[in-house]
Amino acid sequence: MIEVRGLTKRYGDVLAVDDLTFAVRTGEVTGFLGPNGAGKSTTLRMVLGLDAATSGTATVGGRPYADQPAPLKAVGALLDAGAVLPSRTAYHHLLALAAGNGLPRGRVAEVLAEVGLEKVAGRRTGTYSLGMRQRLGIAAALLGDPPVLIFDEPLNGLDPEGIVWIRGLMRRMAAEGRAVLMSSHLMSEMALTADHLIVIGRGRLVADTGMKDFIEAHSVREVFVRTPRPAALRRLLAAGTDVRADGADGLVVSGLEAAEVGALAAAAGIELHELTPRQPSLEQAFMDLTRDSVEYQAEVA
Numbered sequence: 001m002i003e004v005r006g007l008t009k010r011y012g013d014v015l016a017v018d019d020l021t022f023a024v025r026t027g028e029v030t031g032f033l034g035p036n037g038a039g040k041s042t043t044l045r046m047v048l049g050l051d052a053a054t055s056g057t058a059t060v061g062g063r064p065y066a067d068q069p070a071p072l073k074a075v076g077a078l079l080d081a082g083a084v085l086p087s088r089t090a091y092h093h094l095l096a097l098a099a100g101n102g103l104p105r106g107r108v109a110e111v112l113a114e115v116g117l118e119k120v121a122g123r124r125t126g127t128y129s130l131g132m133r134q135r136l137g138i139a140a141a142l143l144g145d146p147p148v149l150i151f152d153e154p155l156n157g158l159d160p161e162g163i164v165w166i167r168g169l170m171r172r173m174a175a176e177g178r179a180v181l182m183s184s185h186l187m188s189e190m191a192l193t194a195d196h197l198i199v200i201g202r203g204r205l206v207a208d209t210g211m212k213d214f215i216e217a218h219s220v221r222e223v224f225v226r227t228p229r230p231a232a233l234r235r236l237l238a239a240g241t242d243v244r245a246d247g248a249d250g251l252v253v254s255g256l257e258a259a260e261v262g263a264l265a266a267a268a269g270i271e272l273h274e275l276t277p278r279q280p281s282l283e284q285a286f287m288d289l290t291r292d293s294v295e296y297q298a299e300v301a
């Protein structure tokens with residue numbers, strides 16, 4: 001439903017998006033990941049016709065955004081939740097959008113209910129919190145009941161209840177057969193929400209793969225083990241195994257399963273107080289994969 005082919009954007013000397021090709025399928029939530037400055041927002045702006053591509057194409061449902069006869073019915077997007085007139089009420093903001101796009105007024109009440117803003121719909125948006133503005137932006141995206149939804153950092157400013165709500169909304173929109181593309185830097189939430197991932201770094205495609213495959217392919221399986229004799233266990237495990245200390249009596253072992261570590265320790269008579277396989281995380285996989293394409297980085301101990 002969203003197709004990006006050879007998409008490139010140059011700002012002077014900066015190659016913000018570099019020959020990017022990917023597709024976003026219906027019935028799935030696709031996570032759009034990349035370090036700061038990777039080119040995510042620039043890509044989304046080009047898909048939505050807000051920025052002209054230097055070369056390449058981006059289409060939604062087979063057409064460039066500019067050629068959509070009814071854009072809000074083709075694609076709903078939340079890019080910048082601040083882009084609302086502060087003197088307008090949420091109700092009038094949505095009503096103006098509906099009128100301008102030939103949508104029935106009844107949709108306004110429906111989407112306000114969907115995002116939980118009915119009670120505050122008569123307030124000026126200038127008085128809204130960031131989380132309320134995010135919800136209003138999502139209401140606007142849903143107004144035309146589009147088959148394609150694009151959300152740039154929709155979790156910004158949302159409280160824990162709001163984050164869980166977004167997760168449910170995205171999953172439901174995908175289950176209804178829509179294509180949902182969402183960017184976020186919150187990896188734990190992305191891991192719970194997305195089925196598929198598009199990862200970019202310095203404007204280039206780094207990965208286009210299923211969530212599970214991505215985590216498995218880019219993370220190392222580790223086992224945490226606690227013992228009163230860490231030095232003895234370490235000597236035992238040394239050959240071919242990567243072992244590092246974690247606290248006074250803990251070791252993190254990669255390259256062996258928990259059962260193998262347990263068996264080796266038992267055979268040598270080394271007492272264990274804990275033996276825990278560590279689940280590989282999206283965060284770790286993402287950081288390992290994009291380490292070389294991070295532009296702005298502080299040293300992390």
Ligand SMILES: Nc1ncnc2c1ncn2[C@@H]1O[C@H](COP(=O)(O)OP(=O)(O)OP(=O)(O)O)[C@@H](O)[C@H]1O
Nearest residue numbers: 011014015016034035036037038039040041042043
């Ligand atoms: N209007 C512009 N003029 C010049 N350079 C720009 C412009 N917009 C973006 N860039 C540059 O293009 C690159 C990609 O920026 P973009 O905002 O698309 O990244 P991003 O992946 O969305 O980052 P973040 O995660 O920080 O939001 C950056 O180097 C940025 O400085």
